[in-house]
Amino acid sequence: MDQFIGEIGALLVGNRSFRGDDPHKGTSKEGEPFGGGWSGPQFVLTHDAPDAPVPGVTFLGDLDSGAAAAKAAAGDKCVNIIGADVARQCLEAGVLDEILVFIAPVMLGDGVRLFHHSSGTNVRLERLSLTHAPRAMNLRLRVIR
Template sequence: MAKILYSATMSLDGFIAGPGGDMSWLTEHLGPNPPIDEVIGKIGALLVGNRTFRGDDPHKGVPDKEGKPFGGGWSGPQFVLTHHAPATPVPGVTFVADLDSGVAAAKAAAGDKYVNVLGAEVARQCLDAGVLDEILVCVAPVMLGDGVRLFDHPGGTNVKLERVSLTHAPGATNLWLRVV
């Protein structure tokens, strides 16, 4: 059965995107990261937030990478949570209106692989719904000062996590956690 994994690259001060959703900061931190490359091969489907799907791309202007998940390192079914699906279909993308149907569809498509969550708001919703299994954070050596936080839940409760692994790559420290 598929597990739900939230993965993101985060600045040391806790941001996954800069102000206004700017992802250009990430471009210089997209170097080789063997543990992440291994995880990408274990992803069966994506569950993506609308803001992430329509947002900025750290691969902007890079042929064969722009607009593709993980810069073209992954392909497969994507499920985008939105109340405003585009009129024109997008190949490989299914638009879903609610979290429950999105999670069910993504898990069915992923089989025994991971459903990878892209987007802080969807990750927060998955955590609140009790369906988030694991979190993989690549901590980049930079501080952004403002932007979109990895998790933002004012007034939220403590969430117990258990470390699965801690690995290092040339441009990041990877912290893999299990939601207890």
């Protein structure tokens, strides 16, 4: 994870993730990307932006402008997508180049399915790397177009 964080230039975040799926909730790291391990521009997709500005966060109402703004802000680094639904939308729009999945030995009972396609569309992927950490596996895949 530490290596990947260094590759991130901007975040494109879904509204649900921004407003509450914080794994650091209730700690001093709450609200900080990667628990404070990263800082930079964040772009949140939402139709209901908060009234008060949030430092370092830009709220946008559509995927096209959000993805373009995040890509421009990232420069030569990558845009990290946080939120399964935003990732699905990016995949369907053809703007997702790679998928990085961290697999931890924990069974979750609910949440948003990763890359749900109601039409059953197949997505071709090429494995770039598979690494093992003490408590997880990391799988990096390239989207084949």
